[in-house]
Amino acid sequence: MIPATTIYPEQGYRFAAFSRGFLEDLFRCLPGGAADVELPDQLAYIGDYLDKLDCRSVLAEGHYIDRDYIEDFSAFYSRNLYPYPNYCQRIHFFTEESGRLQECLTRITEIGALNGRERYRSESLEYSNSEYLGFMVLKPLGGCPVGRTVIRPLPEDDRAGSSRVIAGVRSYKTHVAGVELTVKGLAFQQQDRGVSACATTAIWSALHKLTQFERVAVATPAQITSVAGQQKLPFGRAMPSDGLNMDQMCVAIQKFGAAPNLLKAEDRQTALSYLHTTAVSGITPILVLQNSVKERGYHAATLVGFKQDKRRVSASSSEIRDRSSEISSIYLHDDRIGPYAVGLLTDEEVETEKKVRRIDETKETAKLKFDIPSYGRVREKTDPEDVWILRQILIPLHPKVRLSVATLRKFAIDAVGDVMSAIPKELAMQTLEEDRAQLFSFYTAILKSVDFLEKSLLHGFTTPAVLQQVAASVVFPRYVATVVFESDLFDRIELLIDSTSSEPNVHFVGVYVPKTEKPLTIEIARQLAYSHQCSLIPTDGADESDEGSNES
């Protein structure tokens, strides 16, 4: 029966204790979420992840208009015969005891009323940092209920030489129960195969991170799929989505204000270095993966971070350590699984080799492979179906970053040679014979210059006085590329490259020496500056005279 008047929806807040059962109850009430339908893996995974984060309570908003879903609804679901609602539910997760949650949120609003905006904001932020784990939008689609979901990653532990580096996150603000809550994470959602496949959702997550740096449009899945299909439709109609090709993915990224830097994953070490460079730079590349067994086309997932283990360095590279060798696993927003899904770096001798579908055996064994366990599968050892070969890396960069990540790598390798030559050979041999086994390590990054300077100060690489001197004397590009050298023999040295330049007209900003406590530091830095025809940063009198002598 058609109602005579439209009833204005009610919000209907629900405070409850957190449990997997609570999420399942919500799912069962969705269209397509009948009792005999299995709980989607992504929802179950998120439930487990929240358990690990010690989630204890939830606040559910019954009527939430989600920008991404309403665009999908407008482009696709509104035209279905089945009358899908245009609204979602939004569930907020807290570590607070369920009995106290409502009281705590009320207290923040009362503090705000008594003390004004600044105090209200600071109380909200303090509470968020302490208790708020994030939120999940639950779409009214039983087949793919997990909409925009931002949850905090597990803490960066530092046990036994291993630690998580999850820089692919940003701050999100939400407003609920009169309180402004903040969470640091990266938006995840599952593919719906109506508006989006894995390619679209991976781009969507990657662009979310880019908005932290620049004012690029926050694209919705419907917009991404639609823009990608404007010029070419290699697989027929754009929606229902049957995936995108790399060409379309590059077009979509460019249309939303970023520059797509596409690289092939040629070998393990080089591919790992690209993942390391982007991850430490807070850039979220899209990884294009191929299953090692099944013929199912390619899969896309967004890299958000990695786990590093300093003990993980191959014997062949121990003397001069490429820091990317320390990656032991990666964290992905994989729409098959969930946010921060783990991909374990798989060694070449993995027992899947016999089963791996290979065109060229020698080429395939050199590729970078990840074991990405499917959620909920019980297995005693690596299952070949969970092994994915990295084929391509699609990096959304700011258009002002003209320097390719691969070109940066080449400059880094040249600079490594210079540093190696600058270390006295007697000292090099003595160091290696003393079983320290390492001369120096290096890695590369591309950072916004303001973030570079801030990091240099806050991580204790330099002193406020040196930083002031650098800021007052050096003209930095918007984004600076850096090759970082670290060693027990000398202090940190960075070769700074103007990221707006490109081969062959590359411009080296200078050789940054944040501290010069070890005598060898300045010798190596001068050698590096001389080779790259640039100055030491900060410049001192000794440096200038030395440069003069080099030129002569």
Place this chain on the structure above:
Amino acid sequence: MDSREDSGMPMRDDQEKDYAKLRQKWEERFEEMKRVAEKSQILSAEDFSLRVNHRIE
């Protein structure tokens, strides 16, 4: 003075040889790393036509 010539304790012959070998190993490794980095940027039409459409079962 070039720091490469800045000597502390003089090196023995066998150390000189070991060091020369190490340098050669490093240089070969760096050349290969640069070659691979260069190759990773060279894309063909086939690379752009990869279909990314993994379906969740």
